[in-house]
Every structure is written in structure tokens, then in C-alpha cells.
Amino acid sequence: MKTMLQTENKLLLIFMLLLTSTAPVFADDNITISGYVKSAETGEGLIGSTIYVEELKTGTATNSYGFYSLTIPKGNYTVRYSYIGYENISVPTELLSDSTKNIELHPASAEMDEIVIRSEAEDKNIRKAQMGVTKLNPRETKVIPVILGEQDILKTIQLLPGVSSGTEGTTGFYVRGGGADQNLIILDEAPVYSASHLMGFFSVFNSDAIKDIELYKGNAPANYGGRLSSILDIQMNDGNSKKFAMSGGLGLLSSRLTLESPIKKDKGSFIISGRRSYADMFLIFSKNRTRQKTDLYFYDLNAKANYKINDNNRIYLSGYFGRDVFNIEDLFALKWGNKTGTFRWNHVFNNRLFLNSSLIYSNYDYGFGYNFSNNMIYIQSDIRDLNWKEDFQYYINTNNTLKFGFNAIYHTYSPGEIDAENNDVFNSVFMGQKQAFEGAAYISHELNISDHFNVTYGLRYSGFMAVGPDTVFTYNAADEITNTEFFSQGDIVQKYTALEPRATFNFMLNKQNSVKFSYARNTQYVHLLSNSSASLPTDVWIPSSKNVKPEIADQLAAGFFRNFNKNMFETSVEVYYKSLKNQIDYQNGAEILLNKNVESQLVFGKGRAYGAELYIKKRTGKLTGWLGYTLSRTEKSMPAIDNDDWFPAKQDRTHDISVVAMYQLNEKWNVSGNWVFNTGNAVTFPSGKYRVDGFTVPVYTKRNGYRMPDYHRLDVGATYTPKKKRRFESSWNFSIYNAYGRRNAFSITFRENENNPAQTEAVRLSLFQMIPSVTYNFKF
């Protein structure tokens, strides 16, 4: 412990030295220009739009609220503002003193194909130090064909290199070999614990309500943290502050409706977006009476409002409510959902210092009832987070940007409770509640050392403290309780802290080529226990504790980035190596659900993941799209499993290919297709069998020692957009999922042959083949 503290102190010292050595020199003749960049059409802040000073060949980009600040010497300049899909504006500006410039950009006119519009931001991948990051705009990906026509950002993310999908058709994703719980998904800063609907086939993110998505593959800057593999940062639309607007869509599975309007023109706005599925309506036609009595639906509601108090203060209030309901009368009931709420206050202290304060509430709960010998019993479980964040952005000058801040989360976990009221068979069970504080302070510095060399480095200091009341058990090798400790309210049960250094270096060889290196450490204090290959809403989240240590990942990555043909093509090769500590798995025969001693069922070990990712993206022209290829390996090693030998993780995939193509045939028709191929997941199959008590029992030899068959699939789609009539726009989207009907294995199970029980056989279950769909979208 002492040595660890010493290393931590040393690290801190080095960091402070670095920071002071690069402290900016303030020149008196510098002035600052700052403001917001917005869409002239909707008044939405444009995230990541570029502000470029032609004469100085320097610039900056807006933050996630559309704010920018640029400190440059006094003078006469032409400042160009640009954003993808919008027309550039060049403003001749005489800059003699600090000034505020709020800019509105117009969307590219309909005649000009939106993707043809080029902006300076297009070479961001070359200029910025950040690597392993992908930014997506739901508008750009809306023509990609998806199952049942249900637009889904998580499914688009699965098509990126370094990201692999979970089981067939589901929204689960794995980033660079990390587990599904090692992705932090935040919606307007609020963590979403279970991002899936309907057994994972759909994500909770209604594309109509989403403005911007950023995915960091493990080297996120220091302002993010808490998960090992990735950060998926999703921003909701703010709502149209110019005029009332309505949009929506009708699909086979669900319908959507979005309303947005100014609260006061150019001052504030709100948006409400809802979605509900109606798959269960089809069940009425089922001959089976059980299915007739089945409820099966989900809904989402996104709401957000913002108001500008004055030039320096703006507040935002946003919320998400989603729910899945799955009921079979007298037999089974399952409900789950997320609720999040975020209050944010943007405050501009002066034209170089920006502060966002957030209060965030996040809740995930599930209720699960089933008929147990003619008695319905109900199990309840939930997680609640209260989170306070302060994030400062200090734009020192064009070469120095400093981000710093902190956050403090109070977690409450109720892992399970059986409510046996009105039931004389079951005893009520309360699994106990767990409470914990999670906090972090960070500082991150973006530094341009020269035109050709820039670096972003930072440090995050995180901590986790489990607090009473709690009962802590110690287990021996036979999982028996050897010691029980009681903690009362306010007692500290367990404390962990960690220093998480991050750095990315970017060497620009020239305007088209750059080489980047990065290192990041991440610590994760909450863990998901899931023992099924499908993502069930009843998977259990547990916090770190005396028995469960925080997971730690160190990732080293290097990349070569090259743009061709005036940034028409964006290409990159990235390699990474990730080393993971305190990874969690189950011992054989583990009992996870409603087990007070669930921690005794876990085994711990280490992991490693490495790979190479190739990405070729064509950004402009009639044909757009990308090709992603990932070659990777992900392994675990646990003393309790196969004698500490390295074994492939379930999500280990040697090859993973995605091809996405969108082609604008003419003004009305756009056709698209995507093809995916991947090596089958690692699975455990039996090698032998024996007979006991009338049962044929499989013999397993190695964890994940076999492979599922290779997976491949082609989806095709076409979008028809009739000419806009006054304000009314509409489109029809047609698609076929798995167009050549490949029978991909969702699972392979083993059983006795029905006619000859002595013979055993392997059975493949395949889910979706040639699933057509049609969706109608409108907007006015």
C-alpha cells in the first residue's frame, strides 16, 4: 500500500511539473473572441463546429454546448465558421478588444447534397491529438439498413472497427475486447445502466431525440472515466428555438413522434420525443391463448428544455424515461426501465473560462414476477445514482486549453427483494441495500507545441467508498462464510483510490498524414454479473467491495492517419494493447440471481486484449460509407479456471469486417447496404459425455475452447424522399435484413436425438433471415 501511495505521489509530482512547465505566457496584445455557434434553422448549438482564422492558420472547435473561445493577437482577420452539412460563413473581423460573436449557420440548401459540403473540421482526425474516437451524427447514418427499420445508433456503432456486436440482432457491444459492462453509456451525462429494449434487439435511444454521439475506445480524455473500455457520450437535441416543428415515423415495430418549439424565440426551447412499440398487437392474432394474453411492448420518452437567462448563463433540463413491459397473464411478469434526469447550468465567467455544472439523477430498475407452483412472486431490484459534476474549460490561447473539474456520485444498489405480500408460501426476502460514493477530480491539458506536434494529457484521480449500513462476509475456498462484519450508517466499509494518467501525442507529418500515440489508465468500480448469452434485464450490477476489487485497464495505442483527395477519404490504422486487472468471472455452477452471497460465486483474474483496426471512410460524393476491419485477440486468465491458462474471452473475434455503403442515385432515391463478417465467438462445447441416473451428461474440457461458425450477413435498404412540399418533408425507408438468408447461429445447443436417445446431436438456432421492413418518416 505504501509503495502504491509513493508511486501515486510521484505521478502527481511529475504531472504538476509538466503543467507548470507548459503554462502559457500571457501577451498583452492578445484578445479573445468567444460565443456560440448555432443552427439558423433550429437554434440548436452545433457541437464540434470549427472556427478558423485564415490569416493565422489556426482555430478551435465548439464544445458540447456550441461554445467556443479563441485567444489571438489583435488584428484584422477573416474568421471562418463551419460545420458539416452547413454552409460556411467567413466573417471579416477587426479584433481590437475582447468580443463576443454568436454565429448562426444555415443548413446546406436542398439542391446541394449535404454530404458534399466540406468543412475544415473534416481533417480533424489528422489535426487533433485525440485518437480512438468516433463521432456520429444520427442524420448521417439514417439510411443504413437495420432490422425492422428501427434506426438505432448502437447498431451503427457496432459497424465501426474495434467495436463488435453482441449476439445476433442485439444492441450489446464490445469495444476492443472489453466486456459489455465496461462501456459507459451516458445520455446528457446521465449513465444509462441498461441500454436495451426487448431482450436487447433495440436500444433505448430514439434517434429522433439524439443530436450527437461520440465513442471513445478506451483513451478518453481525463474528464471521462468510470469504465474500462469505452465511453459513449450521447447528447440529446435541445429543441427548435426558432419555430414549432413536428416530426415522426411509422414503422413495423414502433412509431415515433417528436414535438419541438421555442419557449421564447431565440431564448429557449423544448423538445418532447416519444416512441412506442406495438409488436404485441400481432399476438392477438395468435391461436395460442397464452400469446393472446401477452403484453409485450416498450416505450421511450425524451424531454429537454433549455433557456438562456443572459449571454453568460444558460440552463438545460433533460430527462429520459423508458420502460419495457412483458407480461403473460398468471404466469410471468417482467418490467424494466431507465429514468434519467439532468439539470445543467452553463456559465461563462469570462470569454475564456466556461463552466458547466450538472446535477444528474439516474435510475435503473426491474421487477420480475413469475408463477411458482401457482403462486406469483415478485422480485424487485434497482440502482440509483445522484451525481454532481463541475466541468471547467479554460481557453488560455490557441495553443493551450485546460479542462478541469470534479464529480461526486452517490450510488444506491438494491440487488433484490422478494415481495411476498399476500402470499403465504414465500417469505419476504431483502437482499440488503448497498451505498457508495464514487468521486473523481481531473485536469486535462490540450497543448499545441508546434504546428506539427500536439499533445493532450491529463490526470484523473478517482475514488470509491462503500459506506454502511452494510454486512460484509468473508468466504473461504469452499464458499463458506468465515467472518461477518456489521457496519452501521456512515461507517466506511471499504475505500479505493486510483490515479489514472492519460496522454495522447500527435505528430502531424503534413496536412494529410499524422502519427499518434496514446496511453490511458481506467478504473471501474461497478460490475455487471450476467451469466446468459442473451442480455437479460435481470443481470445484476454490483459495486466494488471488500471482496470485489476495482477493475483496472491500461491501454497503449498507436495509429497512423491519412486523408486523401481533399479529405474525401479518411483512413487510419490503429493498433492497441490493453492489459486488464481484477477481471471478474464466475466459478463453475455459480448462482447469481438473488444470492446474498453472490460475491462468493465470483472468481478473479487478469485479461489482455490486443489488435489492429483498419478504417477507410469515404466522406463525400455520391457514394459514401466505410470499411472497417479488426484483427484482434481477447483473453482472460483466472487461477480458478483451467489452472490459470489463458483462455479466449467470449467476445474474442479474430476477424471482424464491416462494409457500409450509401449511394445517392438521384434526388429522390438513396440506396444502401452493409455487409458484416466475423469469426464466431468463443464458446464452451462438450467434448465427451456419460450417463448418470438416466441423464446424458456432457463433459466440458476447456472454457471457451470452441468457436461458433463464422458469421456474415448483408442488409440492403433504399430510401425514397419525395420533393419537399412547403415545410412538409417525408421519406420512405425500405430494407431487408439478412438479404441472402444466411443461417447464422444464434446459439448451438446439444441434445439427444428424439428417435435414438443414445445418439447426441448439435442443434443450431438461427433467428432472422430475410426480414423485410418499411418505415415512413415525416417532418414539418
Next chain:
Amino acid sequence: MKPIKKLTVIFSLIVLISACQDVIEIDLDSIDPKWVIDATVSDSIVVKVSKSTDYFEPGNYLPGSGAVVTVTENSGNPVLLEETSPGTYIINSMGMEGVGYILNVEIEGENYTGSVEMPHKVGIDSTSTEPTPDYMEFSGGYLVSAHLSDPAATKNYYRLKVSKMNDSTNQEKVLYVFDDAFVDGNKISMQWDNEQFFEQDTVVIELQTLAKSTYDYYRTLSSLFEDGMIGNASPSNPITNLSNGALGYFGAYTISRDTLIISK
């Protein structure tokens, strides 16, 4: 208690709407055959010794003849079991509640041991039938329930077996075990919802109380079957109480039986 079972089964149902199943060829490794010991203490002590085979081999399990099989009661002297047919060793002595048994099997120069304690018996209080409810996948018949009183403050483990009398075609396919984790000390009704019976059927209901290790073996074995088509993420060999890498288990259970003729 195993609520997860129904959850996965029902999810499988939903998946089925657009799914299809087929038998496929896959390559599985060949493994060295291992000794399998299927030993139980209940109304008598029966030990069956056989060998495992490769998974896709036809199920011809070589019996382990000529083994020296002994059982020791508490700290008494080992008693030799008689081989009545190839690989089957029997002694007609009833398992005694609360008594510990040690099994030793010596075959081809290797020794395999295991120990188990005979659990206390919980009997069937009564049985009942009801027409198959609407929500089941089958209909028109009757479901059978067993009622029992779980002893308070002790951990109890059960297995329920229900079958039609003299029905040799009905191969044993269902392994249904449960514990009293959430029902400790209560009157419990266990419904056999795996199959229905019809009027005039004579049904045999058997309630076993299991030793903890026997329950663990059955529980982990049944989990290999019940995840259905979704598949278990990391299936593993059932938890055994045998030493030296032997497959199988040394189980102990009490039996309480009841018969019932289905009527309206």
C-alpha cells in the same frame, strides 16, 4: 429456487417467433475416456461404474467391471459391495438419516472416493390435481401438485419426480430440484408443470430430500438443460463430490412416494 429457468424459457419462446432450428455437423475434440461413478444411498446403496465416451459417439458406455467398491458408515468398517451385473455394485442396506457415508472405488489401480451425509426425510403431506391452466403450452389434461411442510431453520433440498405408473416409454428427461431458500419453514406446494396427465392415469409422485452435495450436482446438471435454446454462456461440468477427477457423484436422498388416480 430457480426463477431464471422460466425467464429463459419464455425468452426462447419470443425468439422462436422468427427462428428456425436445424441439426448441424460440428467437429468436437476426442477425449480420453474417464471413469464415471453414479452412486447413491437411499433405500439401498447402488454404485454404477462406467466410462465416458466422445460426445458424438453412440451412447455405448463401457461398464466398469471388477472394481473393488466399499462403503463405510460413519467411522465403522468398510463394507464390500457385490457386483450384481457388469459395472453395478449393490448392497441392500437402507441409508440412515444423519449418518455419513464414505465411498471408495478402486478400479484399474486408481482410487476414487467421496462422502455424503444422509439428509433428514421430509414427506409428502398430500397431493392434488387441477385442470391444466390456459397459460401452459399444452392443455386438456391435469397437472399434479405435491404439498409438503418444510422444516424451519434448516436448509432443505428437494427433488420432485412425477410419472405415469408403468409407463416405460416415458424416458426420464426432467430433473427438477429446488431448495427452501425463500420458503423456509412454510407449507410448500410444488406443481409438476412439465407434463399433464389424463383421467384414469395412475401417477406416481416421488419427493426426495437431497444431501447438499447431491443438490449441487443436480442443480448444476439441470442448469445445463434448462437454458434451452439460448444456451448457457459458460457451461461447466456439474459440481461433484468425487475425488481424483472421476465423473458423476455420490448422492444421498430419502424418498417419499404417493400415488394418485386422476379423476374429474
